[in-house]
Amino acid sequence: MLKIVKIGGNIVEDPGKIDKFLSDFASLKGDKILVHGGGVVATDMLKKLGYEPKMHLGRRITNPATLRVVTSVYAGVINKSIVAKLQKLGVNAIGLSGADGGFILSKRRSTVPINYGLVGDPTYVDTTLTRILLDLKMTIVAAPITLENTGSGQLLNTNADTVASAIAGAMAEMGVETELIYCFEERGVLLDMGDEDSVIPSINRNSYASLKDSGAIFGGMLPKLDNAFKAIDKGVARVVICSAGSILEPGCGGTTLQ
Amino acid sequence: MLKIVKIGGNIVEDPGKIDKFLSDFASLKGDKILVHGGGVVATDMLKKLGYEPKMHLGRRITNPATLRVVTSVYAGVINKSIVAKLQKLGVNAIGLSGADGGFILSKRRSTVPINYGLVGDPTYVDTTLTRILLDLKMTIVAAPITLENTGSGQLLNTNADTVASAIAGAMAEMGVETELIYCFEERGVLLDMGDEDSVIPSINRNSYASLKDSGAIFGGMLPKLDNAFKAIDKGVARVVICSAGSILEPGCGGTTLQ
Numbered sequence: 001m002l003k004i005v006k007i008g009g010n011i012v013e014d015p016g017k018i019d020k021f022l023s024d025f026a027s028l029k030g031d032k033i034l035v036h037g038g039g040v041v042a043t044d045m046l047k048k049l050g051y052e053p054k055m056h057l058g059r060r061i062t063n064p065a066t067l068r069v070v071t072s073v074y075a076g077v078i079n080k081s082i083v084a085k086l087q088k089l090g091v092n093a094i095g096l097s098g099a100d101g102g103f104i105l106s107k108r109r110s111t112v113p114i115n116y117g118l119v120g121d122p123t124y125v126d127t128t129l130t131r132i133l134l135d136l137k138m139t140i141v142a143a144p145i146t147l148e149n150t151g152s153g154q155l156l157n158t159n160a161d162t163v164a165s166a167i168a169g170a171m172a173e174m175g176v177e178t179e180l181i182y183c184f185e186e187r188g189v190l191l192d193m194g195d196e197d198s199v200i201p202s203i204n205r206n207s208y209a210s211l212k213d214s215g216a217i218f219g220g221m222l223p224k225l226d227n228a229f230k231a232i233d234k235g236v237a238r239v240v241i242c243s244a245g246s247i248l249e250p251g252c253g254g255t256t257l258q
Numbered sequence: 259m260l261k262i263v264k265i266g267g268n269i270v271e272d273p274g275k276i277d278k279f280l281s282d283f284a285s286l287k288g289d290k291i292l293v294h295g296g297g298v299v300a301t302d303m304l305k306k307l308g309y310e311p312k313m314h315l316g317r318r319i320t321n322p323a324t325l326r327v328v329t330s331v332y333a334g335v336i337n338k339s340i341v342a343k344l345q346k347l348g349v350n351a352i353g354l355s356g357a358d359g360g361f362i363l364s365k366r367r368s369t370v371p372i373n374y375g376l377v378g379d380p381t382y383v384d385t386t387l388t389r390i391l392l393d394l395k396m397t398i399v400a401a402p403i404t405l406e407n408t409g410s411g412q413l414l415n416t417n418a419d420t421v422a423s424a425i426a427g428a429m430a431e432m433g434v435e436t437e438l439i440y441c442f443e444e445r446g447v448l449l450d451m452g453d454e455d456s457v458i459p460s461i462n463r464n465s466y467a468s469l470k471d472s473g474a475i476f477g478g479m480l481p482k483l484d485n486a487f488k489a490i491d492k493g494v495a496r497v498v499i500c501s502a503g504s505i506l507e508p509g510c511g512g513t514t515l516q
Contacts, residue, residue, distance in 0.1 A: 045330075048307055068335050072303075075353075076334020077326050080403060080413055084357045088411025094359040095333075099342045101352040101396055136390065138359055145338060153346025155338060 098146030120156030356404030378414030427492030
C-alpha cells in the first residue's frame with residue numbers, strides 16, 4: 001500500500017510536532033510520499049519582507065513577488081529541512097517541486113470570479129518518475145509549487161491538499177493500491193467544532209451530503225473533503241483525515257472516507 | 259563527455275544574462291549538470307530581512323538564521339526558477355540540494371582559525387544517483403546546500419565552486435569522461451586585471467605556480483583555481499574558466515586548465 005501523507009504549514013514550524021511526526025512517518029512501512037504545505041511560514045516571511053499577504057477563502061492571491069517568496073519558503077527552507085531530518089532518520093528522502101523532472105503540471109486558475117494570480121491546479125503527475133524513485137527506495141517530499149502545463153516555464157503556487165490528492169489519484173489510476181492521509185490540527189472531521197472528541201469515524205458520499213446540508217461540515221473542510229472524494233473517484237483505496245500526531249494509530253485515530 | 263557547468267549568483271538574477279546562458283546550456287549536447295550559486299540574491303534577501311550579511315575572504319559566515327535564508331534562496335527560488343526555465347527549453351531538469359537523495363555530503367569546517375558556522379566542504383557525491391538520473395536523460399541542477407556527513411541531519415552552506423569540483427571529480431573517478439566549466443564575470447583568467455582582453459588561454463600546474471609567484475593571480479581567483487586543479491587531480495579531463503556568455507565558443511573562449 002503506497003501512503004501519501006500531507007502535513008500543513010502549522011506543524012512544519014513547530015519543532016516538537018514536526019520531529020514527532022517525521023519520526024512516526026519514518027517508521028511507516030512500505031512506499032510513502034510526503035506532501036507539505038507551509039502557508040504559515042510564507043505569511044510570516046512575506047510580512048517580514050514588507051509585503052501584505054492576501055488571501056481569499058483560505059487560498060493565497062499570488063503576484064510575482066509573492067511567488068518568489070512562497071517558492072523560497074516551500075521548495076527551499078521547509079522542503080530541505082524536512083528532507084535533511086528524514087535523512088537523519090534513515091529515510092532516503094528527495095525533495096521535489098512540480099517543476100523538478102516535470103513531476104506535477106498544473107493549469108493556471110481562471111481569473112474569474114477571483115484572480116488568484118500565479119496559482120494553478122494539478123492536471124498531470126509524472127507517475128513514471130514517481131515509480132522509478134519509489135523503486136529506488138526513495139521517499140519523495142513534495143513542495144506545493146507546480147509548473148504551468150502550457151510549456152510557459154511558469155511556476156505556479158498550488159494548494160498542498162490538491163497536490164496530495166493529485167499524486168494519490170494518479171498512482172491509483174496506474175493500478176497502485178494507494179492511501180491518502182491528510183494531517184491537520186484536529187483529530188479528524190468533527191461533528192461539533194466545539195468538541196474535539198466528536199470525531200466522525202467514517203464518512204461516505206451519502207453522509208457527506210447530509211453533513212453539508214445540516215451545516216456540520218463547512219468552511220475550509222469542504223475543499224479538503226472534495227479533494228478527498230476526488231481521489232476516491234480515481235481509485236484511491238482510502239482517505240483518512242487525522243492529526244499529525246496519530247498516523248501510527250489504527251485508522252490514524254481520525255475520520256476515514258470511502 | 260559529461261559537462262559540469264557552474265554559474266555564479268551574479269548572473270542568475272540578471273534576466274538577459276540568465277536567459278541567454280540557459281538557452282546556450284540547453285543546446286549543449288550530451289550529459290550535463292548545472293551548479294549554481296546565488297550569493298548576491300542571498301545577501302539582498304538577508305538585508306531585506308534585517309540581517310547583517312557577514313563574509314570572510316569571500317565566504318559567508320553562516321549562523322542558523324542565515325542558513326534558513328540561503329537555503330530558501332539557493333534551493334528555493336533560484337533553483338526552481340532555473341529548473342522551470344530549463345523545462346521550458348525542453349531540458350528535463352531536476353533541482354537537488356545535497357540533502358536530496360543524499361546527493362552531496364560535507365564536512366563541517368573547523369572553527370579554527372575562522373568559525374564560519376554552518377558551512378561545509380564536500381566529502382561525498384552519490385555518483386550512483388547521478389548516473390541513474392543522467393541515464394533517465396535528466397539534467398541535475400545542484401544548489402550549494404549540502405548535508406553534514408555525520409548523520410546529524412544538519413544542512414550546511416557550501417561554496418558552489420567546491421560543489422561543482424566535487425561532482426566533476428567524483429564522476430571522473432567513476433571513469434566518466436568529464437569536463438568542468440566555471441562561468442564567471444570575466445572572459446577567463448586575466449594576465450592583467452585591468453585588461454579584459456588579456457585572457458590567458460591555458461594554465462598548467464607549472465604556469466599556475468609562476469602566475470601566483472608573480473602576483474598576476476590573486477584573491478578570489480586562487481580558491482577557484484585550487485578547486486579546478488583538485489578536479490584535475492581526480493581525473494577531470496579539462497577545466498575551463500570563462501564567461502557565462504561564451505560556453506558555446508571553442509574552448510568556451512576562456513582559460514583552459516589541464
